[in-house]
Amino acid sequence: MLNRVRSAVAHLVSSGGGPPPRPKSPDLPNATSAPPAAPPEAPRSPPARAGSASAAPRKIAEARASFSRPTFLQLSPGGLRRADDHAGRAVQSPPDTGRRLPWSTGYAEVINAGKSRHNEDQACCEVVYVEGRRSVSGAPREPSRGQGLCFYYWGLFDGHAGGGAAEMASRLLHRHIREQLKDLPCWPLQKEVTHESLVVGAIENAFQLMDEQMARERRGHQVEGGCCALVVVYLLGKVYVANAGDSRAIIVRNGEIIPMSQEFTPETERQRLQLLGFLKPELLGGEFTHLEFPRRVQPKELGQRMLYRDQNMTGWAYKKIELEDLRFPLVCGEGKKARVMATIGVTRGLGDHNLRVCSSTLPIKPFLSCFPEVRVYDLTQYEHCPDDVLVLGTDGLWDVTSDCEVAATVDKVLSAYEPNDPSRYTALAQALVLGARGTPRDRGWRLPNNKLGSGDDISVFIIPLGGPGSYS
Amino acid sequence: MLNRVRSAVAHLVSSGGGPPPRPKSPDLPNATSAPPAAPPEAPRSPPARAGSASAAPRKIAEARASFSRPTFLQLSPGGLRRADDHAGRAVQSPPDTGRRLPWSTGYAEVINAGKSRHNEDQACCEVVYVEGRRSVSGAPREPSRGQGLCFYYWGLFDGHAGGGAAEMASRLLHRHIREQLKDLPCWPLQKEVTHESLVVGAIENAFQLMDEQMARERRGHQVEGGCCALVVVYLLGKVYVANAGDSRAIIVRNGEIIPMSQEFTPETERQRLQLLGFLKPELLGGEFTHLEFPRRVQPKELGQRMLYRDQNMTGWAYKKIELEDLRFPLVCGEGKKARVMATIGVTRGLGDHNLRVCSSTLPIKPFLSCFPEVRVYDLTQYEHCPDDVLVLGTDGLWDVTSDCEVAATVDKVLSAYEPNDPSRYTALAQALVLGARGTPRDRGWRLPNNKLGSGDDISVFIIPLGGPGSYS
Numbered sequence: 001m002l003n004r005v006r007s008a009v010a011h012l013v014s015s016g017g018g019p020p021p022r023p024k025s026p027d028l029p030n031a032t033s034a035p036p037a038a039p040p041e042a043p044r045s046p047p048a049r050a051g052s053a054s055a056a057p058r059k060i061a062e063a064r065a066s067f068s069r070p071t072f073l074q075l076s077p078g079g080l081r082r083a084d085d086h087a088g089r090a091v092q093s094p095p096d097t098g099r100r101l102p103w104s105t106g107y108a109e110v111i112n113a114g115k116s117r118h119n120e121d122q123a124c125c126e127v128v129y130v131e132g133r134r135s136v137s138g139a140p141r142e143p144s145r146g147q148g149l150c151f152y153y154w155g156l157f158d159g160h161a162g163g164g165a166a167e168m169a170s171r172l173l174h175r176h177i178r179e180q181l182k183d184l185p186c187w188p189l190q191k192e193v194t195h196e197s198l199v200v201g202a203i204e205n206a207f208q209l210m211d212e213q214m215a216r217e218r219r220g221h222q223v224e225g226g227c228c229a230l231v232v233v234y235l236l237g238k239v240y241v242a243n244a245g246d247s248r249a250i251i252v253r254n255g256e257i258i259p260m261s262q263e264f265t266p267e268t269e270r271q272r273l274q275l276l277g278f279l280k281p282e283l284l285g286g287e288f289t290h291l292e293f294p295r296r297v298q299p300k301e302l303g304q305r306m307l308y309r310d311q312n313m314t315g316w317a318y319k320k321i322e323l324e325d326l327r328f329p330l331v332c333g334e335g336k337k338a339r340v341m342a343t344i345g346v347t348r349g350l351g352d353h354n355l356r357v358c359s360s361t362l363p364i365k366p367f368l369s370c371f372p373e374v375r376v377y378d379l380t381q382y383e384h385c386p387d388d389v390l391v392l393g394t395d396g397l398w399d400v401t402s403d404c405e406v407a408a409t410v411d412k413v414l415s416a417y418e419p420n421d422p423s424r425y426t427a428l429a430q431a432l433v434l435g436a437r438g439t440p441r442d443r444g445w446r447l448p449n450n451k452l453g454s455g456d457d458i459s460v461f462i463i464p465l466g467g468p469g470s471y472s
Numbered sequence: 473m474l475n476r477v478r479s480a481v482a483h484l485v486s487s488g489g490g491p492p493p494r495p496k497s498p499d500l501p502n503a504t505s506a507p508p509a510a511p512p513e514a515p516r517s518p519p520a521r522a523g524s525a526s527a528a529p530r531k532i533a534e535a536r537a538s539f540s541r542p543t544f545l546q547l548s549p550g551g552l553r554r555a556d557d558h559a560g561r562a563v564q565s566p567p568d569t570g571r572r573l574p575w576s577t578g579y580a581e582v583i584n585a586g587k588s589r590h591n592e593d594q595a596c597c598e599v600v601y602v603e604g605r606r607s608v609s610g611a612p613r614e615p616s617r618g619q620g621l622c623f624y625y626w627g628l629f630d631g632h633a634g635g636g637a638a639e640m641a642s643r644l645l646h647r648h649i650r651e652q653l654k655d656l657p658c659w660p661l662q663k664e665v666t667h668e669s670l671v672v673g674a675i676e677n678a679f680q681l682m683d684e685q686m687a688r689e690r691r692g693h694q695v696e697g698g699c700c701a702l703v704v705v706y707l708l709g710k711v712y713v714a715n716a717g718d719s720r721a722i723i724v725r726n727g728e729i730i731p732m733s734q735e736f737t738p739e740t741e742r743q744r745l746q747l748l749g750f751l752k753p754e755l756l757g758g759e760f761t762h763l764e765f766p767r768r769v770q771p772k773e774l775g776q777r778m779l780y781r782d783q784n785m786t787g788w789a790y791k792k793i794e795l796e797d798l799r800f801p802l803v804c805g806e807g808k809k810a811r812v813m814a815t816i817g818v819t820r821g822l823g824d825h826n827l828r829v830c831s832s833t834l835p836i837k838p839f840l841s842c843f844p845e846v847r848v849y850d851l852t853q854y855e856h857c858p859d860d861v862l863v864l865g866t867d868g869l870w871d872v873t874s875d876c877e878v879a880a881t882v883d884k885v886l887s888a889y890e891p892n893d894p895s896r897y898t899a900l901a902q903a904l905v906l907g908a909r910g911t912p913r914d915r916g917w918r919l920p921n922n923k924l925g926s927g928d929d930i931s932v933f934i935i936p937l938g939g940p941g942s943y944s
Contacts, residue, residue, distance in 0.1 A: 183777075183790050192806075193766050193779055193788050200787025201779075279751045294665050305655075307665055307673075312843040315672025316665050318655050334664075371784040 068167055070109075070123040072101055086114040089445070091433050093426050101125050102152055106425025106462035108433040112396070113445055113455035120159030121394050121457040122170035122227070128153050130181045151181065152234040154461050156247055158394040160344075161225030165351030168223050169210060173350075176206035176213075177233065199235055200374045203242045207350070211370035215353045226352030229372065230261065230392055232463065237380045239390065239465075242372035244348035246395045250403050251377065251465070252410045253388040257403045260375050260390065264348035266331045266338040273340060273347065273367055274311035277330045285362040288341060289327040296332075297325050330367075336399070340367050348372070384465040386419040387411070389428070396458030397436045400447065409435060425462040432460045540639055541581075542595040544573060558586040561917070563905050565898050573597050574624055578897025578934035580905040584868070585917055585927035592631035593866050593929040594642035594699070600625050602653045623653065624706040626933050628719055630866040632816075633697030637823030640695050641682060645822075648678035648685075649705060671707055672846045675714045679822070683842035687825045698824030701844065702733065702864055704935065709852045711862065711937075714844035716820035718867045722875050723849065723937070724882045725860040729875045732847050732862065736820035738803045738810040745812060745819065745839055746783035749802045757834040760813060761799040768804075769797050802839075808871070812839050820844070856937040858891040859883070861900070868930030869908045872919065881907060897934040904932045 069075055069083055072094050083092045093108045094101060101107060102125060111119040131148045153174045159166030180202035184195075207229065214223050228245020241249045243261035251258040262268065270292065277283060277290030284290065292309040294316070302323065307316045319325075333339050340347060341357045341364055348369045355364045377390075391406055413431045417424035438445040438453025445453035541547050541555055544566050555564045565580045566573060573579065574597060583591040603620045625646045631638030652674035656667075679701065686695050700717020713721045715733035723730040734740065742764065749755060749762030756762060764781040766788070774795065779788045791797075805811050812819060813829045813836050820841045827836045849862075863878055885903045889896035910917040910925025917925035 180789065197787045198779075198789075201781070201785055201789035202787070204785045204787055205789040275747075276751070279748070307670075309673070312841065313673055313676045314846065315669045315674070315676055317652065317670075317673035317677040369784065374786065 067118065068122075068163075069119065070107075070125075070170065072107070072123075072125055073109075074098060083109075084111060084118060086111060089113065089437055089440075091430050091437070093430055096423060100422055102127050103464055103466070104422040104425055105154065105464070106427070106429035107460065108426065108429035109459040110396075110433050110437050110457070112457045115455060116163075116457075118163055119457045120163040120166055120225075120227075121396070121459040122157040122159065122163070122166040123459055123461065124153065124155040124157075124170040124174060125461070126153045126174055127151075128174050128178050130178050130184075132182060149181075149184075149235070151177075152232075153177070154232040154392065154463060156230045156392050156394055156459055156461060157350075158228040158230075158245060158247055158396075158457070158459075159225055160227065160346070161352075161355070163225070164223040165214060165225050165349075166227035168214060168217075169227055169229055169350050172213070173206060173210045173229065173231065176209045177203055177231075179209075180206050181235075195236070196238065196376055199233070199238070199240055200376070203231070203233060203240060203374055204371055207242070207244060207370050207372050211350045214351045218351075218353055223351060224354070226349050226355065226368070228346055228349045228394070230394075231372070232390065232392065232461075234379075237378065239377040239379055240374055241377065241390075242374045244350070244370060244372040246346045246398075247393065248395075248398045249390060249392045250406065251388070251390050252407045253382070253384070253465070255407065255411065257407050258377075259403070260377065262373060263395075264369070264373075265345060266340045266347055267334070269347040269369075270309075270331050271311050271314075272369075273331055274309075276367060278311050280366070283362075283366050284327075284330065285357075285360070287327060287357070287360060287362060288330045289325055290330050291319075291325060292329055292331060293325070296329070297321055299326055302326070340364060344368070379465060386424075386464060386466055387414045388465040389414075389425065390461075390463040390465060391432070392461040392463070393432065394457060394459045396454045396456035397432060397460055399456065400436050400451070400454045401432065405435075406432060425464055429460045429462045432462075433458050539590065540594075540635075541591065542579075542597075542642065544579070544595075544597055545581075546570060555581075556583060556590060558583060561585065561909060561912075563902050563909070565902055568895060572894055574599050575936055575938070576894040576897055577626065577936070578899070578901040579932065580898065580901035581931040582868075582905050582909050582929070584929045587927060588635075588929075590635055591929045592635040592638055592697075592699075593868070593931040594629040594631065594635070594638040595931055595933065596625065596627040596629075596642040596646060597933070598625045598646055599623075600646050600650050602650050602656075604654060621653075621656075621707070623649075624704075625649070626704040626864065626935060628702045628864050628866055628931055628933060629822075630700040630702075630717060630719055630868075630929070630931070631697055632699065632818070633824075633827070635697070636695040637686060637697050637821075638699035640686060640689075641699055641701055641822050644685070645678060645682045645701065645703065648681045649675055649703075651681075652678050653707075667708070668710060668848055671705070671710070671712055672848070675703070675705060675712060675846055676843055679714065679716060679842050679844050683822045686823045690823075690825055695823060696826070698821050698827065698840070700818055700821045700866070702866075703844070704862065704864065704933075706851075709850065711849040711851055712846055713849065713862075714846045716822070716842060716844040718818045719865065720867075720870045721862060721864045722878065723860070723862050724879045725854070725856070725937070727879065727883065729879050730849075731875070732849065734845060735867075736841070736845075737817060738812045738819055739806070741819040741841075742781075742803050743783050743786075744841075745803055746781075748839060750783050752838070755834075755838050756799075756802065757829075757832070759799060759829070759832060759834060760802045761797055762802050763791075763797060764801055764803060765797070768801070769793055771798055774798070812836060816840070851937060858936060858938055859886045860937040861886075861897070862933075862935040862937060863904070864933040864935070865904065866929065866931045868926045868928035869904060869932055871928065872908050872923070872926045873904065877907075878904060897936055901932045901934045904934075905930050 067080060069080060073092055074095055075083060082090055089110050091108050091110050105125055109121060128151050129148055155170060155173060157166035157169045184198055228247050230247035230249060231242045233240040241260040246263040246265055249260040251260055274290045294307050301321050304321050305318045306321050308319045309316055328342060331340060339345055343357055343364055350370055352365055352368055356362060357364060389410060409431055413428040414424055436454045436458050438447045447453050539552060541552060545564055546567055547555060554562055561582050563580050563582050577597055581593060600623050601620055627642060627645060629638035629641045656670055700719050702719035702721060703714045705712040713732040718735040718737055721732040723732055746762045766779050773793050776793050777790045778793050780791045781788055800814060803812060811817055815829055815836055822842055824837055824840055828834060829836060861882060881903055885900040886896055908926045908930050910919040919925050
């Protein structure tokens with residue numbers, strides 16, 4: 001993701017000189033003293049990852065944030081160093097021995113080719129127990145399983161301008177979701193308020209609370225930068241896929257591809273960004289125009305007619321160029337080079353509270369949204385076979401791999417394994433990561449067709465849709 | 473449409489006592505002195521419709537706006553009275569004799585059951601000639617047909633709170649589109665600026681200019697109320713369907729239904745409306761809250777937790793009720809009863825510049841958008857048969873008729889006529905209008921299944937997709 005944030009990140013507002021006091025963490029979930037969210041099935045913390053360190057000096061906090069990899073990889077200090085090696089770019093997966101991930105989930109990751117010092121992707125896979133609480137209106141809560149309920153949770157976090165935000169989100173976002181789900185009522189609902197819409201609302205609120213916590217605690221916990229978040233929650237027969245950023249989720253089912261997310265970029269969110277600049281021109285600081293032009297307007301074109309697009313237009317029309325049209329456009333560039341305020345190439349995610357426009361104090365955060373789009377997939381509406389999977393990947397995968405190529409790899413790899421071999425999903429994740437990374441040649445990492453492989457961090461989850469039954 | 477604007481319309485800001493001075497019309501197109509936009513093929517003005525009346529006293533202007541029906545109906549004064557009869561509700565169509573509409577288009581309409589004095593729907597069907605002008609950059613324009621180009625145009629305008637806006641739009645919107653299309657370049661285009669995106673932009677701009685003209689000239693021309701606008705442009709092999717409001721367009725092609733528009737209502741545009749209220753709280757005047765609750769919040773619930781939705785949420789979550797949550801919700805009600813600021817049930821269209829919240833001076837126009845959604849259908853990608861049609865209808869049709877029922881009627885009526893019988897499309901339009909109106913019984917107009925028929929104005933265009941070849 002680093003390549004999607006321009007050098008402007010060097011202008012991040014510093015959090016000060018000496019070790020700042022740790023803020024008193026308000027409610028659960030918090031960054032320091034939260035009890036483990038996962039039930040006993042959850043993997044243990046690796047040795048390299050310090051536990052709670054409520055009075056840790058700044059250096060320890062930085063080191064922890066910089067080097068951590070997902071706990072379920074169970075990396076030793078030596079393994080952690082190998083995972084951090086840009087030259088070898090060894091693919092990492094959970095060990096064959098030891099406890100498998102829930103649902104026999106497959107996972108693989110690889111560090112970038114040198115664009116950032118550490119792997120700024122993070123991942124989380126947990127079974128989360130939600131303890132019910134008494135309802136808001138005083139009615140007793142009727143839990144669906146004993147005294148509470150469980151949800152399954154997978155999260156991919158693609159950091160930029162530092163790994164802190166992704167690391168914090170990977171540790172805490174599911175706890176925010178758990179808190180929100182404590183309110184889930186079981187009695188008849190009003191109006192169009194369905195059970196599903198409450199889970200969606202809980203996830204949406206959790207993203208916002210996570211973002212607010214990052215803003216609150218960014219000084220104390222070195223939450224530099226920001227991250228995209230792609231999260232899956234399985235609860236009561238339904239899969240909720242929540243995406244804020246440019247990661248992607250697809251279901252491959254009997255060879256068919258079902259998109260489960262959309263990417264949020266300056267191009268896909270042009271109209272939202274322009275509308276905000278139009279309604280709140282003070283956010284543009286007199287430096288940018290909310291209008292879009294096919295190319296940068298030249299001073300000599302003042303008074304001439306030129307094509308433009310406003311916030312409420314999908315087509316192009318003509319306008320007479322005025323003085324303020326000479327400002328830099330709020331949204332510029334195309335494809336992977338599209339940028340908001342010439343700085344950031346992704347428009348949703350968590351963090352980025354300190355991000356400023358290059359050579360300016362203008363904040364960019366007001367244009368970024370922390371709200372995910374949530375899509376729902378009903379697992380009970382289809383009888384899934386062991387080859388039906390939900391694939392989650394950071395943009396490192398999708399930049400060089402199409403949906404169809406992923407579906408072909410799903411078919412190829414899974415058909416080489418017995419349907420009941422639980423290692424097949426990890427093998428598939430590894431194959432996808434390897435296929436996107438390529439092999440080292442004279443001029444960089446190359447794919448078999450000699451095109452450039454992805455030099456980005458690459459992380460992939462493979463979730464078999466056989467459901468909780470496949471959980472070992 | 474009248475039923476979708478509450479009694480608040482009685483609070484429309486009056487345009488003053490005596491006959492106001494007519495504003496000097498600025499550029500073409502304007503309301504008073506525009507030359508005919510249509511080529512010689514266009515139907516003539518009916519006797520009942522006065523021509524330009526630049527110094528007409530107020531009474532004449534009102535009478536013209538109140539009583540006019542589409543020129544192509546060629547109604548005599550007696551026919552106009554019959555078309556205006558709420559008791560008989562006779563279905564109106566262009567006469568069999570005389571010039572047929574372009575493309576053998578079918579049309580039928582019927583007045584409401586008494587909800588408003590006159591039929592507030594309006595319609596227009598024209599062939600419009602666009603004269604090229606020299607390009608903005610000085611390059612010579614290369615017209616596609618001789619010195620210019622032609623487009624085919626159909627428009628349905630569903631007025632509310634008076635017929636003035638619909639009447640004005642039906643006379644002028646295609647002229648605004650013509651003006652915008654004069655800029656259509658024929659040389660290679662930059663970036664993602666396609667020919668198609670320029671036509672879309674031209675239509676979008678034309679809607680905005682039409683709306684601005686209504687604001688400018690509303691006093692002089694009695695443009696009371698507002699209107700939904702559903703417009704079709706055929707140009708160079710493509711059909712552009714532009715919709716702002718709650719009319720609907722579908723294509724019925726070999727029995728398949730292809731939606732060509734979406735409705736814009738307080739429910740479908742909830743998030744846009746809430747975002748505006750959130751970013752510009754001054755527009756809510758301290759009287760409304762931009763948050764949505766499943767039901768009206770009671771003062772005794774202060775401090776309790778309740779379900780809510782904010783502008784960036786699709787699901788529901790909980791919040792603690794505060795004092796300002798007791799305000800009336802910006803968006804309330806469900807289905808056909810959904811309202812913005814308790815007043816209007818449609819969120820896009822033209823006009824409504826004087827609309828105020830009931831018992832308040834708070835303007836509603838800032839929440840209404842004049843921008844259409846434009847969908848494009850490439851006529852050349854499919855070999856259409858004479859039974860493939862584009863159906864346009866105001867909400868009077870769709871309130872009581874589903875897409876599938878319309879498709880069934882298309883099949884039933886067209887199969888009863890020879891494929892080359894040009895009257896079959898008018899027969900189809902009449903069948904649809906009759907089917908939505910029903911027949912008078914003891915308690916109102918009833919459908920065969922005894923459900924209530926539509927008491928609204930109903931207007932339907934049937935456009936055969938055989939293309940300009942079928943134009944007689």
